[in-house]
Amino acid sequence: MDQPTLRALLGRRDLGLRLVGDESRLPAENLDRPLRWVHSSDLPDPTPFLADDLALLTTGSQFVDEHADDIEAYVTRLADREVIGLGFGTGVQRPHIPERLVGACAGAGIPLFEVPYDTPFIAIARAHAEAIAAQSYARRTWALDAQHALAIAALRPEGLESTLTELARRLGHWVGMFDATGVLVHEHPQRGVATEAVDALAVRATELISRGGQAGQSLTLGADSFTLFTLGRTPHLRGVICIGTAALDAESRAVVTSVIAMAGLAMEQNERLTAAYRRLHAQVLASLLLDDPTLARHVLGTIPPPPVTVAIAEADAPADAIAPWWERRRAGHRAVLLDTGPDAGIVMVATADDGTLFDDLAADFGIRIGVSAPEDYAAFSRAHAQASAALTHGGSGAVRYADTAATGILGALATDEARLMAQSRLAPLRADGRELERSLRTWLEHDARFESAAAALGIHRHTLRSRVAEASRLLDLDLSSFPARAELWALLQTA
Incomplete structure (x- = not known):
């Protein structure tokens, strides 16, 4: 129920009030602003005794002469005091409203309305008081209904999200929740606010959380206004709830306060529950790494049948978002997820024929995942090591160990440290350009045969012999021996 306004009061047929003048020329805010009270006075200057946001009623006895200039001064004082409207009771002191008063109110933008003789001022004040009481009762009833609906929503499987969605519906405004890192984790309606x-x-949510104190704050972005509330206890704030309005009455604020308390408690309980699950998952993973699935089978109830592939997500993968995604997508798949925290990361196990699950996960979240070759549980530790090696190998999406192994042992050893060492070792060859290095590479590719290598390079075999001898001296390697040639090949490939 909307707050009582002057427009609503004028609409009461039982009072017989009539707006004087052209409504289209009046400021709409005067007719539609919340009307706090109705007061009557015939003082020449009642403004010292008036409250804010009220309508004034008068019989006009203060106007000695309806043609005198004091009418304009009177209306000016009312406009400066921001009186919402002026009611003139006809038939008491004057049979009609003075024309100068009509013109002065129109010029000042104050709605002027006629109160008929049969309508006492006290009836108008009582009607408005009843409207205020009805509005107050309606708001209290709304608040109780909202609290009841929110309590029911909190009992649903995803209680916190359901509560916030119900809050958005009850308020009629967008509601979003940001976690402690400033990530929007829930909103209703979806995409109800521009990116x-x-x-x-x-x-702003991150700033409030980093400040560490409980706070409520208003924020205006263009034409939109928002109110932000922190969640949790100081200094351990859990997140921020944002509501797409800057105006909350007492009842709305009370409802929001109860949701903040519920949300803060729920997030704290969820964090403790998550920590407990992570400890449990860490123990299960430790047991699996001993190549024994017994504990995993007892704790998890069921595990994917072998052979299985093991996958490890990169360290900064969003575990909070991945967990519900995994629960939704693993229906129909024989797979488990072990969230062991930031140290060991997210480890996933799936049957060998469910490997596409990892590709979908990597694509949806834009993360890298290392995936092992199929193994039995008796070789789980080896599969875990393979997944870890595939993850560190680089690439994007789901990186499979089988693909990295296909690059050969030199590819596996080509770390940044190895590349730096190879480049430093080959620096003497590159001092005078790349011709010497190219000659050596071609020579090795032709199994160290001078005739065929020289022909491929388009040079004489004696020239190539001279270049190999020069390289042998610069690198301090006896390139006539196979170990030295193997080392040179490894350096060239790694660099």
């Missing part, structure tokens, strides 16, 4: 506004709200 630019969400980014700006995320920045």
Whole structure:
């Protein structure tokens, strides 16, 4: 129920009030602003005794002469005091409203309305008081209904998300929740706010959390206004709830306060529960790494039948977002996820024929995942090591160990440190350009045969012999021996 306004009061047929003048020329805000009270006075200057946001009623006895200039001065004082409207009771002191008063109110933008003789001022004040009481009762009833609906929503499987969705519906405004890192983890309605506004709200939410104190704050972004509330106890804030309005009455604020308390408690409980699950998953993983699935089978109830592939997500993968995605997608797949925390990361196990699950996960979240070759549980530790090696190998998406192994042993050994060492070792060859290095590579590719290598290079075999001898001296390697040639080949490939 909307707050009582002057427009609503004028619409009461039982009062018989009539707006004087052209409504289209009046400021709409005067007719539609919340009307706090109705007061009557015939003082020449009642403004010292008036409250804010009220309508004034008068019989006009203060106007000695309806043609005098004091009417304009009177209306000016009312406009300066921001009186919402002026009611003139006809038939008491004057049979009609003075024309100068009509013109002065029109010029000042104050709605002027006629109160008929049969309508006492006290009836108008009582009607408005009843409207205020009805509005207050309606808001309290709304708040109780909202609290009841929110309590029911909190009992649903995803209680926190359901509660926030119900809050958005009850308030009729967008509601979003940001976690402690400033990530939007829930909103209703979906995409109800522009991406630019969400980014700006995320920045402000991060600032509030880093400040460490409980706070509520208003923020205006373009034409939109928002109110932000922190979640949790100081200094361990859990997140921020953002509501797409800057105006919350007492009842709305009370409902929001109860949701903040519920959300803060739920997030703290979820964090403790997550920590407990991670400890349990760490123990299960430790047991599997001993190549014994017994504990995993007892704790998890069921595990994927062998052969299985093991996958490890990169360290900064969003575990909180991946877990619900995995629960939704693993229906129909024989797979488990072990979230062991930031140290060991997210480890996943799936049957060998369910490997596409890892590709979908990597694509949806834009992360890298190392995937092992199929193994039995008796070789789980080897599969885990393979997944870890595939993850560190580089690439994007789901990187499979079988693909990295196909590059050969030199590819596996080509770390940044090895490349730096190879480049430093070959620096003497490259001092005068790459001709000497190219000659050596071609020579090795032709199994160290001078005739065929020289022909491929388009030079004489004696020239090639001289270049090999020069390289042998610069590198301090006896290239007539196979170990030295093998080392040179490894250096060339790695660099």
